[in-house]
Structures are given as C-alpha cells and as structure tokens.
Amino acid sequence: MTKRRIVGLEGSFAIAEAVRMANVDVISAYPITPQTHIVERLAEMIADGELDAEFICVESEHSAMSACVGASAAGARVFTCSASQGLELMHEVLYIPSSMRLPIVAVAANRALSAPLSVWCDHSDVMAIRDIGWIQIFAENNQQAFDLTVCAYRIAEDKEVLFPAMVHMDGFYLSHVTEGVMLPDEEEVAQFIPDYEYPFVLDPDNPVSMGCYGPPFIYPEAKKAQEVDFEKTKPKIQEVWNEFGDTFGRSYSPVEEYQMEDASIALLTMGSSGETAMLAADEMRAEGREVGLVRLRLWRPFPFKEFREAVKDVELLVVLDRALSFGMGGPVCSEVKSALYEKRKELNIVGFIGGLGGRDIPIDGFKYMVNRAVERVKAAEWGEEMGPEMIGVRE
Amino acid sequence: MGKEKIGWKELEIGCVVTEPGSAASYKTGEWRSERPVRDNTKCIKCGICYIYCPDACIREDEEGYFEADLYYCKGCGVCAHECPRGVITMVEEEEEAKEEKEK
CATH class of the missing domain: 3.40.50.970 (Thiamin diphosphate (ThDP)-binding fold, Pyr/PP domains)
Incomplete structure (x- = not known):
C-alpha cells in the first residue's frame, strides 16, 4: 500500500x-x-x-x-x-x-x-x-x-x-x-x-x-x-x-505536443510559458484556427529526431525565446532552424524574443505572435527580411 | 609511445587514468627548442644546476658531474643561467642536430 x-x-x-x-x-x-x-x-x-x-x-x-x-x-x-x-x-x-x-x-x-x-x-x-x-x-x-x-x-x-x-x-x-x-x-x-x-x-x-x-x-x-x-x-x-x-502515472518525452494532430501552425516554448501557450492554443482553436504547441522538455542533448517528427506536418513554426543572443537573435530559434535545415526547407519559422527579465507573456501575447508570424511570412514573400523581433517592448 | 596511438573507443570513461604514476612516461623533452650542452672541464660539481632545475630532470653521475635527462628536459635554460662557472650553453636543437650530422 x-x-x-x-x-x-x-x-x-x-x-x-x-x-x-x-x-x-x-x-x-x-x-x-x-x-x-x-x-x-x-x-x-x-x-x-x-x-x-x-x-x-x-x-x-x-x-x-x-x-x-x-x-x-x-x-x-x-x-x-x-x-x-x-x-x-x-x-x-x-x-x-x-x-x-x-x-x-x-x-x-x-x-x-x-x-x-x-x-x-x-x-x-x-x-x-x-x-x-x-x-x-x-x-x-x-x-x-x-x-x-x-x-x-x-x-x-x-x-x-x-x-x-x-x-x-x-x-x-x-x-x-x-x-x-x-x-x-x-x-x-x-x-x-x-x-x-x-x-x-x-x-x-x-x-x-x-x-x-x-x-x-x-x-x-x-x-x-x-x-x-x-x-x-x-x-x-x-x-x-x-x-x-x-x-x-506521469510520463515525459523530449518533445511534448499539444493540439498538434492537425495543426498547420505550431508555437514552440520551453518552461513555464508552455502552460500559457496551451491556453492560447485552446482559444485559437475555439476561433477555428489550426494552432498547436510544441514544448521542448529536453534541451540537451537536443532531440533532433523527436523535434522533426513533431513539426513534420506544420506550415508555420512560431518560436518563443526568453533569451537574446546579441547580434544573432533568439538562441532557441536559431537552433531549431539548424535542426530542420536538412529535412524541411519549406517550413516557415518565425522567431520572437519575449518575457525577458520577468516580463509576463499573457495569452494575448501568444496570439499576437501567431498573427504577426503569419503577416511576416507574407511580408517575406515580398522580400522583407525576417530578422528577430522583440515583443511587448514599449517604443 | 604506444599510448599516443590510443583511439577514442579505448579511453576509460571520463578519461580516468587507471595506471598510477603514469605521468613519468610523458615525454616533456618534446617541448624543447634548445638543449643544455655542458663543458665539464669548467665544472666544479657544485650541484647548483641540480638544485635549480624546475623539472628535477638533472641527475648526478658516478663521477659527480651533472647531466640533464633529455627525455624530460624542456630546455628552459634555468641551469645555464644559474651555473656560476658558465659550464652550460643552450644550443638550438636544429643546430645540434646539424652538427651531429656533420660529424
């Protein structure tokens, strides 16, 4: 007992x-x-x-x-x-x-x-x-x-x-x-x-x-x-x-998926913000959008195989970085890009940097990222460069 | 030295060395660009070179003269600098090799 x-x-x-x-x-x-x-x-x-x-x-x-x-x-x-x-x-x-x-x-x-x-x-x-x-x-x-x-x-x-x-x-x-x-x-x-x-x-x-x-x-x-x-x-x-x-009774995986079955857009998070992102995915699903969430449980060694498998059917991957590599952008975003280089060149990946120094990312923050990512993919088709973008920062 | 040919699969986990005292087999003499050459006619057998050698590679021979063990001698020149009689001259390895060839 x-x-x-x-x-x-x-x-x-x-x-x-x-x-x-x-x-x-x-x-x-x-x-x-x-x-x-x-x-x-x-x-x-x-x-x-x-x-x-x-x-x-x-x-x-x-x-x-x-x-x-x-x-x-x-x-x-x-x-x-x-x-x-x-x-x-x-x-x-x-x-x-x-x-x-x-x-x-x-x-x-x-x-x-x-x-x-x-x-x-x-x-x-x-x-x-x-x-x-x-x-x-x-x-x-x-x-x-x-x-x-x-x-x-x-x-x-x-x-x-x-x-x-x-x-x-x-x-x-x-x-x-x-x-x-x-x-x-x-x-x-x-x-x-x-x-x-x-x-x-x-x-x-x-x-x-x-x-x-x-x-x-x-x-x-x-x-x-x-x-x-x-x-x-x-x-x-x-x-x-x-x-x-x-x-x-509770098991874990290097890459964990949420609402990913038929998702065409996937958010990617690490750590506690994944829970907010789940709520955002739920709300967007209720609005009829095919949004899912991928969370990296294992960061090192990097789970290349599981990650590629998780995003194999999505058209747009929206990556949140809670860190900034100065002069480079978001470290997670640049790593997932490199992880997909050989396998999925047609996948659009848009990275955002947010939540620095304890700044909260609310549910709307994740919705903004998804909407903005869709806009940025369109803009990129017209030749605009897709550099890293910091969210929730006052002008 | 056979150990220099060891492949990555043969290493112990975490590069642990299981043979105690194995540092003695490491040939630090390979670092040397100059070697100490002695003129024992000037030597008074005072042993200052032996005391100062930072690598403890100088040994006393049966006659009481001192000689560096070139397997370990890194060619730092401390012995030559400290010798009160100017017994030791530092000679470039290549010149030494050339001279030996000419002989």
Whole structure:
C-alpha cells in the first residue's frame, strides 16, 4: 500500500522534497534569488534530521560546484542549485563533471543576467551554459519540477549515461508559486533510484587519476568519446521517463505536443510559458484556427529526431525565446532552424524574443505572435527580411 | 609511445587514468627548442644546476658531474643561467642536430 498524497508546495520546496527522497549524501550550494528557498529548505531538513546528508557551506557558486565535483568523484550522490549570476560564477567548473562523467544533479531557477540587475525569470542563464555537456531538462510546473528531479538522478547515474543533469525551473513562476504536487511514497522513490556504483571512485586502495592533463595527442579522442556517449543518453532518458510513468502515472518525452494532430501552425516554448501557450492554443482553436504547441522538455542533448517528427506536418513554426543572443537573435530559434535545415526547407519559422527579465507573456501575447508570424511570412514573400523581433517592448 | 596511438573507443570513461604514476612516461623533452650542452672541464660539481632545475630532470653521475635527462628536459635554460662557472650553453636543437650530422 503506497502513501501518495497531494501537498501544496512552491516549486522550490517540491525540488527539496525530491532531493530528500533521493536520499542524497552531499549538498553544496550558495543561495541566490530565486533559488534560495531550495537551499534553505534543504538546510532545514538536514538540521531537523529529516535528511542525513552533509551540507558543505561555501563562499561562492564556484566553490559549490567544486565541492560537488570532489564529493561525486568520491562516489557520493550530490545535489546543488543556482541561478543567473551564480550559475555564471559556477560556469568554469560546470565543464568538469560533464567531461569527468560525474552524475551530479543540479537545479537552476532560471533568471535573467545583469545589467540592469534583474532577479526575475528569463532563459539567459540557461543559454549561457548550453554547451557545457550537461543534460538539460525543462519543467513547466511544480509537479514536473519534482518528477523531473527524481528522474534526473536515475538518468544521470545510469551506467550507460553517467553525465551530470540539470533541471530548469523558471524563477518565481515556479520557484515561488504554490501548486498542488502529488508526492509519492518515499519507498517508491528509493526503489526507483537505487544506490549506484560509479565505475571509478577516489579510493586510496585502488588509486586512479581523474581530470588529467590532455595534450593534443589525446584531447580530441576524449571529446569524441564524450560527444558519442552524450548522444547515446537520449534513448536512456526516454526509457527512464517511461518507467517513471509506469510507476507513478506521469510520463515525459523530449518533445511534448499539444493540439498538434492537425495543426498547420505550431508555437514552440520551453518552461513555464508552455502552460500559457496551451491556453492560447485552446482559444485559437475555439476561433477555428489550426494552432498547436510544441514544448521542448529536453534541451540537451537536443532531440533532433523527436523535434522533426513533431513539426513534420506544420506550415508555420512560431518560436518563443526568453533569451537574446546579441547580434544573432533568439538562441532557441536559431537552433531549431539548424535542426530542420536538412529535412524541411519549406517550413516557415518565425522567431520572437519575449518575457525577458520577468516580463509576463499573457495569452494575448501568444496570439499576437501567431498573427504577426503569419503577416511576416507574407511580408517575406515580398522580400522583407525576417530578422528577430522583440515583443511587448514599449517604443 | 604506444599510448599516443590510443583511439577514442579505448579511453576509460571520463578519461580516468587507471595506471598510477603514469605521468613519468610523458615525454616533456618534446617541448624543447634548445638543449643544455655542458663543458665539464669548467665544472666544479657544485650541484647548483641540480638544485635549480624546475623539472628535477638533472641527475648526478658516478663521477659527480651533472647531466640533464633529455627525455624530460624542456630546455628552459634555468641551469645555464644559474651555473656560476658558465659550464652550460643552450644550443638550438636544429643546430645540434646539424652538427651531429656533420660529424
């Protein structure tokens, strides 16, 4: 008999519950808005004896990730979390566990980058770390934040994966908003993520060297092995999500579709704005328009096959970017364009940049994007250049 | 060195090195553009070159003279700079090779 229950939890506390049920050994993190509640709650759990883990207090995010690297190399199950400037300060060390293949799990409460100083949500911090070799997964609501963090341990620690994984949760939209979250029985979670044995650990009796010097005669081979293995994680990620679905009743996919059956126009989102976009799609459907929604659940490794399959029948793809690559446009838009280059040259893709620094995108914002995209495709036929467009910005 | 021919499939996960002390097989001597050449007639066997060598590649021979192990010597020239008797001259690798050829 399992004891599942629905509890009102803000996203940060949902993450902390997932980490507690994962029975981690070591946590090292430095507080930063909007991630702070995760660390505070975990520190409280340890102090109250609800979680038997070491909390390593550090003076910065750079040290937090360094402590996690050491603990993971010693065979510990590890957790950390950060956001924005903190994630950027961690940046240099983020490459180490992905290259050394240490299955650290982290959460980012996505937040804009300075200046001007903003503690509110966008995906600038996500995009700054998209090339680090971590598995990157997007949650859309607090239930997903919980589920995907539990799954992240199972994925990262799988013998055929052994890569660090980061769950992305939109700052404030999820981290500080209370929703009903179905918490599973602790025993069920313990069975779902059993103890793991890393093939190599720091052990004086069986010495190995980790993170060695890689001269030109070996560096490219090291990177080739890393890339091949990283690509191979995709089927394993889906397998874990399917198994999670079988056990807990909620399954996930690298690319998730909504109202896509006969859609000729598709919106594309990542993170919490997907829920608003669903409402927009519903309203447009009620108006008789064939609009659907595609959400990228898995950002790295990029799910090329699933993405191409999801948009194969649409004529117009409308991409929302909550980040701006200066001088280039929206990073998600440029990546989906490149993902389709070989297969679907006839598909129109129009990108919009919105929701920067916590600016809300209401349902009408998504409707505007669809209408504007249709206009822009027509204008492009007359020769107008289709550069990136920022929405909801005052003149 | 056979290890230089290792393919990407043969690497351990995360490039872990399972053989302790394997750094000793890395031939840092390949970095060298100049090599130390000694005139032992001037040498007073003081050992300053041995003390200063940042790579610890200088060894004392049976007669008490000092010689750099060229497998490791990176050719930095610290020994030549520190030698109080001017025993050591740094000679360009190519010139050295040319001279050896002419002999």
